[in-house]
Amino acid sequence: MGLIQRLPEDVVNRMAAGEVLARPCNAIKELVENSLDAGATEIKVMMQNGGLKILQVSDNGKGIEREDFELVCERFATSKLQKFEDLMHMKTYGFRGEALASLSHVAKVNIVSKRADAKCAYQGNFLDGKLLAPTKPAAGKNGTCITATDLFYNLPTRRNKMTTHGEEAKMVYDTLLRFAIHRPDVSFALHQNQSSDFRTKGDGNFRDVVCNLLGRDVADTVIPISLESTRLKFKFTGKISKPIASATSKNAQNRKTNRSFFSVFINGRSVRCDILKHPIDDVLQNRSLCVQFCALHLEIDETRIDVNVHPTKSSVIFLEKEEIIEEIREYFEKFINDLFGLPDKTEAVKAEKEAENEENLKFQFSQIPILTTQSIKSIESIRRASTSNSENGFRTRPSSDLNSKKRVDHMEVRTDAKERKIDEFVVRGPTKRPRGNDSDEEDVFENLDDVDIQMTQNTTELDDGVSMVSMASGLGGDRRLNESQDLGEDEDLMENGTTHREFEFESLEILRQQIASSASLSLRDLIKTSTFVGSIDPETVLIQFGTSLYMLKFAEILREFFYQISIFSFGNYGSYRLEEETPSIIDMLELIGELSETDENYKAFSIFRDPTTREEAEFLLGEHVDLLYDYFAFKMEWIAGEREEKRLHITEIPSLVHHYVPQLEKLPFLVASLILDVEYDDEQKCFQSICRAIAELFTLHSQFITAEKKVSAFCGTHWKPLIKQVLMPLVKRKFIPPEHFKNADIFVQLADSHDLYKVFERCGS
Numbered sequence: 001m002g003l004i005q006r007l008p009e010d011v012v013n014r015m016a017a018g019e020v021l022a023r024p025c026n027a028i029k030e031l032v033e034n035s036l037d038a039g040a041t042e043i044k045v046m047m048q049n050g051g052l053k054i055l056q057v058s059d060n061g062k063g064i065e066r067e068d069f070e071l072v073c074e075r076f077a078t079s080k081l082q083k084f085e086d087l088m089h090m091k092t093y094g095f096r097g098e099a100l101a102s103l104s105h106v107a108k109v110n111i112v113s114k115r116a117d118a119k120c121a122y123q124g125n126f127l128d129g130k131l132l133a134p135t136k137p138a139a140g141k142n143g144t145c146i147t148a149t150d151l152f153y154n155l156p157t158r159r160n161k162m163t164t165h166g167e168e169a170k171m172v173y174d175t176l177l178r179f180a181i182h183r184p185d186v187s188f189a190l191h192q193n194q195s196s197d198f199r200t201k202g203d204g205n206f207r208d209v210v211c212n213l214l215g216r217d218v219a220d221t222v223i224p225i226s227l228e229s230t231r232l233k234f235k236f237t238g239k240i241s242k243p244i245a246s247a248t249s250k251n252a253q254n255r256k257t258n259r260s261f262f263s264v265f266i267n268g269r270s271v272r273c274d275i276l277k278h279p280i281d282d283v284l285q286n287r288s289l290c291v292q293f294c295a296l297h298l299e300i301d302e303t304r305i306d307v308n309v310h311p312t313k314s315s316v317i318f319l320e321k322e323e324i325i326e327e328i329r330e331y332f333e334k335f336i337n338d339l340f341g342l343p344d345k346t347e348a349v350k351a352e353k354e355a356e357n358e359e360n361l362k363f364q365f366s367q368i369p370i371l372t373t374q375s376i377k378s379i380e381s382i383r384r385a386s387t388s389n390s391e392n393g394f395r396t397r398p399s400s401d402l403n404s405k406k407r408v409d410h411m412e413v414r415t416d417a418k419e420r421k422i423d424e425f426v427v428r429g430p431t432k433r434p435r436g437n438d439s440d441e442e443d444v445f446e447n448l449d450d451v452d453i454q455m456t457q458n459t460t461e462l463d464d465g466v467s468m469v470s471m472a473s474g475l476g477g478d479r480r481l482n483e484s485q486d487l488g489e490d491e492d493l494m495e496n497g498t499t500h501r502e503f504e505f506e507s508l509e510i511l512r513q514q515i516a517s518s519a520s521l522s523l524r525d526l527i528k529t530s531t532f533v534g535s536i537d538p539e540t541v542l543i544q545f546g547t548s549l550y551m552l553k554f555a556e557i558l559r560e561f562f563y564q565i566s567i568f569s570f571g572n573y574g575s576y577r578l579e580e581e582t583p584s585i586i587d588m589l590e591l592i593g594e595l596s597e598t599d600e601n602y603k604a605f606s607i608f609r610d611p612t613t614r615e616e617a618e619f620l621l622g623e624h625v626d627l628l629y630d631y632f633a634f635k636m637e638w639i640a641g642e643r644e645e646k647r648l649h650i651t652e653i654p655s656l657v658h659h660y661v662p663q664l665e666k667l668p669f670l671v672a673s674l675i676l677d678v679e680y681d682d683e684q685k686c687f688q689s690i691c692r693a694i695a696e697l698f699t700l701h702s703q704f705i706t707a708e709k710k711v712s713a714f715c716g717t718h719w720k721p722l723i724k725q726v727l728m729p730l731v732k733r734k735f736i737p738p739e740h741f742k743n744a745d746i747f748v749q750l751a752d753s754h755d756l757y758k759v760f761e762r763c764g765s
Helices: 009-020 023-035 066-070 085-090 099-106 157-162 165-182 204-213 249-257 273-288 319-340 345-367 399-404 438-444 448-460 466-474 478-488 490-497 507-518 521-528 554-568 585-598 601-609 611-623 625-632 663-676 683-698 719-734 739-743
Strands: 043-049 052-059 109-114 121-127 136-138 143-149 189-191 222-229 234-239 261-266 293-300 530-538 542-547 548-553 574-578 635-640 644-653 710-712 717-718 747-752
Touching: 023 043, 023 052, 023 099, 023 143, 023 165, 043 165, 066 121, 099 121, 099 143, 143 234, 157 635, 165 189, 165 204, 165 261, 165 293, 204 222, 222 319, 234 319, 261 273, 273 293, 273 319, 438 507, 438 747, 507 554, 507 683, 521 719, 521 739, 530 719, 548 554, 548 719, 554 683, 554 719, 585 601, 585 611, 585 644, 585 663, 601 611, 611 625, 611 644, 611 663, 625 635, 625 644, 644 663, 644 683, 663 683, 717 719
Parallel strands: 043 189, 261 293
Antiparallel strands: 043 052, 052 143, 109 121, 109 143, 121 136, 222 234, 234 293, 530 542, 542 548, 548 747, 574 644, 635 644, 710 717
16 A cells, blocks of 8 residues: 555645634634625624634625525635636635635634525534534624634644734734725724724725824824836825834834834735835835834736735735836835935936036136126125024923923923034134124114014005015114115115115005015014024025924025015115126127027027127117116116227126125026016016016025035135025024915925934933
């Protein structure tokens, strides 16, 4: 007799059942999926002793026909699959007919089921895949109720190993939790006489489900993700909580309380898919981030996926796996970068090439030989940085708040202003004192507490007129002259006793009222009470407001700030005189005309390639030299050249802020804007567009910063001290942020002290 023998059928069935149902949670998963296949909208799970004593799943699905009870627990008997080819188009969770058969081989099973068209329910008891007695009528609601008792009674080794019922109960809870979050349109309930019992409404409200199961703090931070590829025939969707720094006390608390959630569903199936989890983890870990909640769903064409690869159906395989995962990785990386305003690494090469092109273009502006550093007659000393107690450390809550709230580790911040700051370790050279005395400068910026009241009054009472002084400082009378000095108005006029000029243009009043009516009090308070942290680059700075760190698009702020200065200081600008050889309008227009041939970004200036157009543009500006000089301090003069042919030259430019010479490389673009963008026949549009052009000239742009980190080749000031000591203090005191800045990503919150990991201990005296 040979050594190989057929195993008895009961041994085969019990071994197979042990593979399909390894733990109580596997049985719950199979039964819940059967309920969903039956179209159930309400599923209840009840269990005792972690599901080992009693495990029951009931639903309101379509039920089981009485005639099908004979086969319901027989292996490979199913209503969901007719032939093997049907596996290529599976739309149901079950398909092999093994779940109930396996359960009946390791537990005692009772089934009660009623169809909607039946007069009553029917019940049957099963053991080892067989119906023990004919079905009989029973009381029951529409749907099916399956009860398994004494799970693994005939597998003593496995049952004895599951002595920790709490661990099994937790795994059942996690299984049902994933289904409840994935299917908010179905009501799920768990009853096990523990604190983890729950019930969802099944009304399709995803946020309510997350709030009910994981808490409001998680639900409030959940954001959607979505990616669809027609080439690879997949759709990737999901919800994640807003990422936080991984090294935080808040995250440590989450780990201690196990308050985190991760699930992956592929074509509606709850599966383990490490290849999909890894790219998500990598992107977050590379940025030292983590998420508390992540629910992912991948839909793939049925013909490109194989679900029949594991007895528990906990894993699948699909075509072009690497390409799909890589595309998801790139999308998620871009999503995180956009969420936090980080540079996109995938475009690093492209950005590097663009930077090289800009570097090459930047040197073309040196073709204006008539501008030299020595030709600027101005003051370039740097104002001494004004200091205040609020800038010496983190801002803190009032003591009353500290006493009324329980103090926890991740809410503690440094409060001692005497502690050393990083500025002490930065070597600084001597700075020149500005012209004028200290008392005048202090007078300019006192009484700033009335700013919010003044802004509110100017918003509601526009008929009384608006001024930069009333909007930004609440000062009046003679102090207007000191305010004007700080904003760069003409010192020579003031030294000679000439008063501030007033204009009664209705259009000018409308422009000022527009600034007042669009003001945001909350943003004004944020800027006014913030602490300057540092500059990332000339167009981006960091500030601290309260216990939050913000990144500001400083170029956008300066653009609006200088526009406001231009409007409120209308007709009272100071000026810089360009001495020696002054730039001619024709030469500058010819330069940007040539630039349009080599750079797509300057196509709008291609009209200046034509010499006739350049002469017409010169003539247009020549007709308005008086307006530009009287109101905007642009002085243009007709000067004879070598051929005794007179050409229009710029001899003076406006000064909006003392100690700040604008980047004169942009002067040709200013001239082009005065020609192309200004409607000289419409008073209001004329004033507005000229002020916008001036603001653009004074806005800092990174491409003109020199290798020595100076503002430009025509200015000896370094850009970092300029921002910290001159521009930022002025913006804090006088800038009137418009309401639309809230929705323009000008202010981006990067972090809050609640997310900081380090706890600064306070030492008692």
